[in-house]
Amino acid sequence: MSALAVNRGLTALLLALLMVAPWLLAWMESEFWLTVLTEILIWGLFAASANLLFGQVGLLSFGQALYFGFGMYGVAIGIDRFGLGLWPAMGLGVAAAIVMAACAGVVAVRLTWHYFAIITVVFSLIFYFLALRLKPITGGDDGLSFAAPAIMDLGGLRLSLTDDATQYWFVLLIVALAFAVQARLRSSALGRAFAAVREGERKAALLGIDVLRVRWIAFVIAGGLAGLAGALFALYGRYASATHMYYTVSGEAVVWTVLGGAGTLLGPPIGAALLILVREELSGIWEHYPLIVGALTIAVVVFAPKGIAGGWNALLARVTGR
Amino acid sequence: MSAVLELDGVSRVFGGLRAVDGVTLTVGSGITALIGPNGAGKTTLFNLMSGLLPVSAGRIRFRGQDITGLSAHRRARLGMARTLQIKQVFAGLTVLDNAWIAARQRHRPLDPFRRASRDRVTRAAAEEALDAMGLLPLAAREAGSLAYGDVALLEIAMALATRPALLLLDEPVCGMSPAETERTVARIRAVSATTDVLIVEHDMDVVFGLADRVIVLAEGRVLADGPPAAIARNPQVREAYLGEEDAA
Numbered sequence: 142m143s144a145l146a147v148n149r150g151l152t153a154l155l156l157a158l159l160m161v162a163p164w165l166l167a168w169m170e171s172e173f174w175l176t177v178l179t180e181i182l183i184w185g186l187f188a189a190s191a192n193l194l195f196g197q198v199g200l201l202s203f204g205q206a207l208y209f210g211f212g213m214y215g216v217a218i219g220i221d222r223f224g225l226g227l228w229p230a231m232g233l234g235v236a237a238a239i240v241m242a243a244c245a246g247v248v249a250v251r252l253t254w255h256y257f258a259i260i261t262v263v264f265s266l267i268f269y270f271l272a273l274r275l276k277p278i279t280g281g282d283d284g285l286s287f288a289a290p291a292i293m294d295l296g297g298l299r300l301s302l303t304d305d306a307t308q309y310w311f312v313l314l315i316v317a318l319a320f321a322v323q324a325r326l327r328s329s330a331l332g333r334a335f336a337a338v339r340e341g342e343r344k345a346a347l348l349g350i351d352v353l354r355v356r357w358i359a360f361v362i363a364g365g366l367a368g369l370a371g372a373l374f375a376l377y378g379r380y381a382s383a384t385h386m387y388y389t390v391s392g393e394a395v396v397w398t399v400l401g402g403a404g405t406l407l408g409p410p411i412g413a414a415l416l417i418l419v420r421e422e423l424s425g426i427w428e429h430y431p432l433i434v435g436a437l438t439i440a441v442v443v444f445a446p447k448g449i450a451g452g453w454n455a456l457l458a459r460v461t462g463r
Numbered sequence: 464m465s466a467v468l469e470l471d472g473v474s475r476v477f478g479g480l481r482a483v484d485g486v487t488l489t490v491g492s493g494i495t496a497l498i499g500p501n502g503a504g505k506t507t508l509f510n511l512m513s514g515l516l517p518v519s520a521g522r523i524r525f526r527g528q529d530i531t532g533l534s535a536h537r538r539a540r541l542g543m544a545r546t547l548q549i550k551q552v553f554a555g556l557t558v559l560d561n562a563w564i565a566a567r568q569r570h571r572p573l574d575p576f577r578r579a580s581r582d583r584v585t586r587a588a589a590e591e592a593l594d595a596m597g598l599l600p601l602a603a604r605e606a607g608s609l610a611y612g613d614v615a616l617l618e619i620a621m622a623l624a625t626r627p628a629l630l631l632l633d634e635p636v637c638g639m640s641p642a643e644t645e646r647t648v649a650r651i652r653a654v655s656a657t658t659d660v661l662i663v664e665h666d667m668d669v670v671f672g673l674a675d676r677v678i679v680l681a682e683g684r685v686l687a688d689g690p691p692a693a694i695a696r697n698p699q700v701r702e703a704y705l706g707e708e709d710a711a
Contacts, residue, residue, distance in 0.1 A: 330567050330582070331575040333556075337564045340553035347513060347547075348625055349539035349568035358573065 144457040152407065159313055163306045172305060179309045181417050182316045183377060184394075185410025187370035188401065189323060191394035193363040196404030197327070198356055199339035200253070203391045204261025207245070207268050208238040208364040210386030212371025217285040217381035218278065227290045227302075231372045238368020239361055241268075246360035250353055253342075265388045272383035284382030302376055312373055319369060324406055326362070335359055339404075396434070400441050402448030411449055466491050467629050467659050468512065468543075473521030474683075475507055482507040484683035485521070490629065494651070494660045496670045496691075499680035500703065505663045506548055508680065509633055512661075513545040514538045526628060540568065544627035546618040548634050548663075554607030558598055558617055561606050562589035565624035592624035593617075596650055612643035616650070623654060630654065632662040636669055648673060671695065679703070 158165075159178075166175050187209055194200040215234025219225040225233065245264045252260055272279045279285065292300040292311055302308045326332050334355045337345040342352045375381045384390075393416075394409075401412025416434055423430035445452035466489035475483040483504045499505050510516040512523065514535035523531045530538055539545075553561050563579065566588035579585075593599045596616040601609065606617060615635060622630055635651065636644040648669055651660065655673075664670050670677065670691070677694040679687040681703045687694055694700055 325578070326575055328578045328580065329575050330571065330577070330579055331573045333560065333564050333567070333579055334573055336556055336560075337553055340555055341551050343515065343535075344547070344551045344553070344621075345564075346535040347515075347539055347545050348565045348621060349536050350564075350572065351534075351536045355573065 142461065144454065144461045147457055147461070148454070155407070156317070159317075163309055175305050175309050177417065177421055179305075179312050179377060181410070181414045182312050183370050183373045184397070184413040184417060186316050186319055186373070187367055188394045188397040188409035188413045189320070189406075190363045190367035190370065191391070192398045192403060192405075192409040193323070193335075193359055193366065195395065195398055196402075196409075197332070197335040197339060198359040199342075200250075200356060200359070201258045201395065202261040202363070203258050203388050203395065204245075204249075204263075204265040205363065205367045205394050206386050206388060206390035207261075207265040208242050208367035209371035209374070209390065210268065210272065210381075210383065211238040211241050212368035212373075213375040213381035213385060214272070214279060214285070215368070216372045216375040217287055220290060221285055221287040222278075225290075227292055227376070230290075231369075231376070234372035234375065235365055235368045238371065239365045242361045242364020242368075243357075246357045246364070250356035250360055261391070262388045265386060265391060269383055269386045269388075272386055279381070279383060282383075284380055284384075286380045289376050289379050302379075308377065312377065315369070315373060319366060320406065320410075323366075327406065331355075331358065396438055398448075400438050400448055402450030402452070402454075405448070405450035405454065408448050408450030415449070467526055468661070469524040470508075470512070471522045471524070473508070473511055473523060474519045475504075475511055475516060476519045482683055483511060486680075486683070486685055487521075488678055488685055488688065490659065490661050491676075492659050493675035494655045494662060494673050496674035496677045497661060497663045497680060498665075498667075498670055498677060499686070502682075503680040504683040505680055506633060507683075509545065509631055509663060513543060513631055539625060539627075542626070542628035543631065544622035544625045544629070545631035546615075546622055546633055546635060548637065550611070550614045550618050552606045552609075552614055552617050552621065554605070556606055557602065558593065558604050558606050558609070559586075559589060559602040561617060562592050562620050562624045565589070565621040566592065566626075568625055588626070589624050592620045595623055595654065596620040597646070612639050612647070615639065615643075616647060619647075619650070619654075623658070627658055630658050630660045632660060632664075634664055635662065636664065636666055644669065 162178055163175060166172055190205045191202060194202045212234040215237040216230045219230030219233040249257060249260050273281055289302045292302065300307050302311065334350055337350055338352050338355050346352050397412035397416060398409040400415065402408025419434060420430065423433060441448060447455065468490040470486050470488050473483060473486045474481065486508060497505050511518050514533055518531060522529060525541055525543055563585055567585045590599060593602055596619055598613065598616055598620055601613065609617060619635060636647050639647060652673060654660065674691055677691050678685060679694060679700050686703055687697045687700050
């Protein structure tokens with residue numbers, strides 16, 4: 142059996158587990174974990190945003206929280222200020238994140254490595270402080286809370302996020318679709334152009350690849366993914382806050398990506414899942430639990446530099462001889 | 464002989480150093496070699512031709528079009544391909560994917576929808592380029608695991624996969640064993656039947672065995688330009704460049 146077939150089988154198994162999770166957790170009388178799982182899916186999507194830039198194009202961003210925040214505020218402002226329904230508000234959040242990424246990307250993609258990382262932090266900080274100051278729009282320190290509209294309301298059929306299981310299915314469906322789109326993107330000509338730019342931008346340019354354009358496209362798509370995650374998170378918490386635009390939130394996505402395996406499709410959400418589970422299990426027992434997160438991350442970087450998924454792929458390649 | 468590439472008074476200045484100084488030359492059909500002692504400005508001139516560096520002065524025309532202000536990727540799309548002195552391939556990708564990426568640049572290179580594996584036309588073009596360099600049996604290998612000589616050949620295959628009108632080869636046999644050199648020279652000669660080649664090379668056996676015409680660069684200027692036999696007899700060239708070899 143090839144490594145590809147094994148990984149496809151595992152992905153199908155993971156998806157199947159996620160699909161039976163509501164019943165499984167209800168049977169185990171652990172419904173609380175369904176909301177944790179919902180949160181993991183959202184943060185996994187956010188990690189995918191950092192991974193698209195770092196793992197696929199080679200740009201280390203510490204500013205993805207900016208687009209996450211635009212997604213959050215788009216939804217919150219859309220619902221609270223404009224009275225939009227759930228889907229138009231989500232569209233507003235994602236569109237706001239994409240437009241912001243398209244504008245910031247024009248400047249950011251001209252830089253690489255630490256210069257790129259710094260400019261992404263700078264953008265993030267500017268809008269973080271703006272969000273705090275523009276209280277009439279963003280709610281300032283208090284943020285914006287809102288009541289989530291129904292997902293669907295057709296006569297007698299009303300689906301609402303107030304039901305944890307419905308909320309889980311809603312998030313799972315959107316996150317699964319986002320990952321399916323990413324999988325297609327990775328296997329396309331654009332995905333290969335991303336890889337070429339990551340592997341050697343000078344070489345890529347000499348072959349005819351417009352490096353700046355490719356980076357900009359990746360930046361905008363990553364902004365859209367972060368915006369989508371932010372929109373989902375706003376709906377999940379019925380709240381938008383500038384706190385989630387701070388650059389340390391972006392840093393978490395980078396840690397999840399590195400831990401899970403930069404450049405792999407499912408590594409970043411695996412990294413997010415692992416560290417969120419560590420947080421959920423240990424934060425109530427030991428207040429210094431981030432030390433364990435740090436130790437885990439260092440151990441992975443030292444012993445499996447390609448992260449959990451990368452290490453798994455290497456092991457699989459050795460076992461299957463490919 | 465029609466010129467595929469024309470340089471008119473091209474200069475490049477780095478601070479107080481004039482690395483390339485008013486170079487005027489044309490590159491026509493067949494294999495043209497660009498030689499000169501270390502520091503003569505050969506690689507800088509290649510960088511100016513391929514767009515990796517902007518010129519400080521002068522104009523560059525490629526197939527009759529002024530490309531002086533064009534970026535490297537736009538020159539590549541016009542049909543100018545180039546390999547690097549320090550060999551560079553996409554090490555984390557397979558040999559076939561390396562050539563595939565190169566071959567795809569002429570047709571919807573950033574298509575986000577269609578699966579790359581279903582693009583049989585590009586795959587065929589990539590395989591053809593790999594075959595021309597004898598690398599088809601290694602197509603499934605990761606490029607980073609190749610021997611040095613094969614990396615150099617893969618770089619040429621990638622350049623060929625773009626279907627260039629002009630191939631700029633920067634020291635293609637540098638660091639190769641005699642057997643690898645012989646193999647590479649034969650393949651470059653075969654390529655030159657359909658593609659014009661400009662080659663920078665320090666190995667004089669390779670230069671005089673391959674080139675139809677030799678341009679000698681010294682201190683950023685063109686010192687001599689002519690058939691290999693005339694260049695070999697040129698006393699200025701012998702003093703400025705070949706003399707170094709005799710001394711060695």
